[in-house]
Amino acid sequence: MSTPAAQHAPGLAPADGVAARARGLTKAYGSGETTVLALDSVDVDVVRGRFTAVMGPSGSGKSTLMHCLAGLDTVSAGQVWLGDTEITGLKDRELTRLRRDRIGFMFQSFNLIPTLNALENITLPMDIAGHKPDGKWLDRVIDTLGLRDRLRHRPSQLSGGQQQRVACARALASRPELIFADEPTGNLDSRAGLEVLGFLREAVDRLGQTVVMVTHDPGAAAHSDLVLFLGDGRIVDEMRQPTAETVLERMKRFDVIRGRSEDPPGSPGPPGES
Numbered sequence: 001m002s003t004p005a006a007q008h009a010p011g012l013a014p015a016d017g018v019a020a021r022a023r024g025l026t027k028a029y030g031s032g033e034t035t036v037l038a039l040d041s042v043d044v045d046v047v048r049g050r051f052t053a054v055m056g057p058s059g060s061g062k063s064t065l066m067h068c069l070a071g072l073d074t075v076s077a078g079q080v081w082l083g084d085t086e087i088t089g090l091k092d093r094e095l096t097r098l099r100r101d102r103i104g105f106m107f108q109s110f111n112l113i114p115t116l117n118a119l120e121n122i123t124l125p126m127d128i129a130g131h132k133p134d135g136k137w138l139d140r141v142i143d144t145l146g147l148r149d150r151l152r153h154r155p156s157q158l159s160g161g162q163q164q165r166v167a168c169a170r171a172l173a174s175r176p177e178l179i180f181a182d183e184p185t186g187n188l189d190s191r192a193g194l195e196v197l198g199f200l201r202e203a204v205d206r207l208g209q210t211v212v213m214v215t216h217d218p219g220a221a222a223h224s225d226l227v228l229f230l231g232d233g234r235i236v237d238e239m240r241q242p243t244a245e246t247v248l249e250r251m252k253r254f255d256v257i258r259g260r261s262e263d264p265p266g267s268p269g270p271p272g273e274s
């Protein structure tokens, strides 16, 4: 995901088209005086074959953006496309099918079915859709994620990191056009988290997938190609080839602004700021 300029980012391979696009994307919750403008006329291009992270302070609209791009939530105004398909305006049934066939999801809670083994969990969305998995692709995903010797295990027999890898394989299994990951490392210790980030990176680099990840963790964002920073429902900044340090520094600037807006009138700003 990026503003159009970021498609020409130096140091990145040429962009291979746009996996998803939003124009004037606006989402308001509630009505009248209690209206919350979660997204305020956002324009974004999710660049195909890239790993994009979405960051920003709590309440800045990260999850709302992801949900609107993925067709999980309706928009108040604006348009969203997945590839060439405009999804705004699609009926619920069409949206459900589009999500099922063209988008992969990874959530913080892995959402694995406890009574199914790893392989059954991985292929479940395709089984529900009545699609036969592409065996070669599935083998590649399973081997890339190092799950070959865990396929007959149930979730309770797997570590947290392994469970998240199964969730990752499930998101990749149908070779979706776009994978959305919402805090995929949130419930993992740092080693398992790093592993999952490494696999998402490999999904992009080796399998050519497109990943959009919402995260609070600068270290996680550092695995992406591009970080989009949301503030008050708008994309306020973007960073290519991020490092944990540069992302952390950028996030600190939100704290300074927040600190200022919480200061009583007339009080001095934070030290070092004029």
Ligand SMILES: Nc1ncnc2c1ncn2[C@@H]1O[C@H](COP(=O)(O)OP(=O)(O)OP(=O)(O)O)[C@@H](O)[C@H]1O
Residues within 6 Å of the ligand: 029, 030, 036, 037, 038, 056, 057, 058, 059, 060, 061, 062, 063, 064, 065
């Ligand atoms: N269902 C809802 N009803 C009313 N307001 C909502 C709803 N969902 C989100 N909001 C509001 O919209 C704004 C953006 O929320 P969102 O969850 O997208 O932020 P976020 O950046 O993902 O936050 P966090 O980092 O805390 O998860 C917030 O002010 C939130 O309170």
